[in-house]
Amino acid sequence: MGRKALLDVLGNRMPERRPIWFMRQAGRYLPEYRELRRQAGSFLDLCYSPKLASQVTMQPIDRYDLDAAILFSDILVVPQAMGVGLRFAEGEGPILDVVADMEAVARLKPVRDARQVAAVCETVSRTRQGLPGHVALIGFCGAPWTVASYMIEGGSSEERLKARLAAHRRPSWYDALMDRLIEASCDYLSAQVMAGAEVLQIFDSWAGDLTGDVFEDSVIGPIRTIVDELRLRHPSVPVIVFARGAGSKHGRVAAETGAQAVGIEQAVELASVLKAVPEHCAVQGNLDPVALLAGGERLARRVENVIREVPLHRHVFNLGHGIKPATDPAHVAEAIAAVRAADTRRP
Amino acid sequence: MGRKALLDVLGNRMPERRPIWFMRQAGRYLPEYRELRRQAGSFLDLCYSPKLASQVTMQPIDRYDLDAAILFSDILVVPQAMGVGLRFAEGEGPILDVVADMEAVARLKPVRDARQVAAVCETVSRTRQGLPGHVALIGFCGAPWTVASYMIEGGSSEERLKARLAAHRRPSWYDALMDRLIEASCDYLSAQVMAGAEVLQIFDSWAGDLTGDVFEDSVIGPIRTIVDELRLRHPSVPVIVFARGAGSKHGRVAAETGAQAVGIEQAVELASVLKAVPEHCAVQGNLDPVALLAGGERLARRVENVIREVPLHRHVFNLGHGIKPATDPAHVAEAIAAVRAADTRRP
Secondary structure, eight states: OOSOHHHHHHTTSOOSSOOBOOTTOSSTTSHHHHHHHHHHOSHHHHHTOHHHHHHHHHHHHHHSOOSEEEOOOOTTHHHHHTTOOEEEETTTEEEEOOOOSHHHHHHOOOSTTOHHHHHHHHHHHHHHHHSOTTOEEEEEEEOHHHHHHHHHHTBOOSSOHHHHHHHHHOOHHHHHHHHHHHHHHHHHHHHHHHHTOOEEEEEETTGGGOOHHHHIIIIIHHHHHHHHHHHHHOTTOOEEEEETTOGGGHHHHHHHHTOSEEEOOTTSOHHHHHTTSOTTOEEEEEEOHHHHHHOSTHHHHHHHHHHHTSOGGGEEEEESSOOOTTOOHHHHHHHHHHHHHHHHHOO | OOSOHHHHHHTTSOOSSOOBOOTTOSSTTSHHHHHHHHHHOSHHHHHTOHHHHHHHHHHHHHHSOOSEEEOOOOTTHHHHHTTOOEEEETTTEEEEOOOOSHHHHHHOOOSTTOHHHHHHHHHHHHHHHHSOTTOEEEEEEEOHHHHHHHHHHTBOOSSOHHHHHHHHHOOHHHHHHHHHHHHHHHHHHHHHHHHTOOEEEEEETTGGGOOHHHHIIIIIHHHHHHHHHHHHHOTTOOEEEEETTOGGGHHHHHHHHTOSEEEOOTTSOHHHHHTTSOTTOEEEEEEOHHHHHHOSTHHHHHHHHHHHTSOGGGEEEEESSOOOTTOOHHHHHHHHHHHHHHHHHOO
């Protein structure tokens, strides 16, 4: 099996089988990940060790019958590469220098020559060398809005109100920050492609924070600019846009960003999106991560219900959000088997 | 103006104007609320003082040109009335006795004779007496799933995973708990109607946690049972169902629960729901609370954009979620003025 099912679906061709990958498939629910994490020291040490990070990226590929590996990294690599102080406090999430005025924005550096980007690219190229022929390698970054929200808040925040207010009011530093993040994202993703990434995913985890023209300005607009620029630099590399929480707006995200696929959160049924998405665009998702966590005999039925909503050639099977860390690794194997079995039974 | 615009829209009649109310319109953003809250002592003391709670309910009516007052209370009145220990820790949210096994469920009491219910009903009847003729009084409760999630978790929880797992796996104590909550909700809402509530809203704040058949079992099913029972007891009292986060499933919520209106979170555009909702059902929402918080010249435009999506006779203007406590009360007046102005300009 040398053809890559993920590339086929993203290229609008009939795949040999339904491509499957899982958000956070390399992560805490895997005992082999927890073991490597212990060896590495901090989370960031793990991200920036090409040897260990590529091992982590490969762990789910070694264990499961998947169609894609996704680079093990973090969306906050970009602000760190721009010179923003970043650390992960145990059990508290990321803590960043606050970037919420023009002085702080002016201090941001281009990412092109950052050692963090070099380390990530080495992880990409090491991983690519070890991948089975049918498995595609996905590179990624956070979308400008989501990354900006961490920079403006100085870390995680339940409601991100400071960032959301900035997106509504658009002070000049906010627009400047978004411009810098667009540029950095293009350079970062482009570097990943040159290192061997075959598909790119842009994660806008907090897209659901924004609505109306604010959604257009801070979600759709910046992502479209990135996708356009990548198309110029790397015409054959498909892009998946995951604007999590876009609700009724995924069709517009697909049509207006020019993505080859859109990721869909589990609150939105894939069938409802399919009608609004251009013919050439696939949908990705969207099994409920809690269905995967719960397991049991209902899991196969839940998988089948997702599959039934989308034809094979327009679907990338995935979750609607990341794997919960408490998930039993056996459930992942069961979900994959359920996808394969359901597709085999199809006429 | 003696006709109630809210009752007209919910009764499928052309209203004299577009009815407006705001979720959490009686609350922390109002200085007069913060003043009464100081006098009352604890939050629960305020909820259970009919004199003060009816004053709080009236505060936004005195200040703004609204079409409905909503009872000032809390969705956790029901578990407390069932005998579950409840307190609000300052800055921490509610803390409840955990109800997550059959023994705890068996200890739950009917709410009919609870002093908490009597106090709430006295608030309703006091408020009703003081209301201007064109303002409808809304009573409410939390939906079984949302209330159960607090009981199972013992309070607020970021992800509600214990509750969501129970909804997926449906141990017998979970089904028994949901049955008890359905019964208690019917009795509680019915008591509010007898005390003077003219409209009822069922808040399923965490409906977005659930998907697929789990959504049907724990969101749609229990709410439908409550709406059916209320229809028998009080045929003329309309019910608004707010299944927050239902995403692409609001049409089904409307059709299958028999609600007179469905509330829509701001991530979902009203126009997209309207197509899927039965003709006799209205939609409620869904200005972004952060647009209201941000204010400024964009606010009127945002209000107009919401209004443009729905014809007058099928729309209850509201937010997509509660008012943020930091909102300037002047912004609320501006939003109301923008609704009235936009409707006047319509042909």
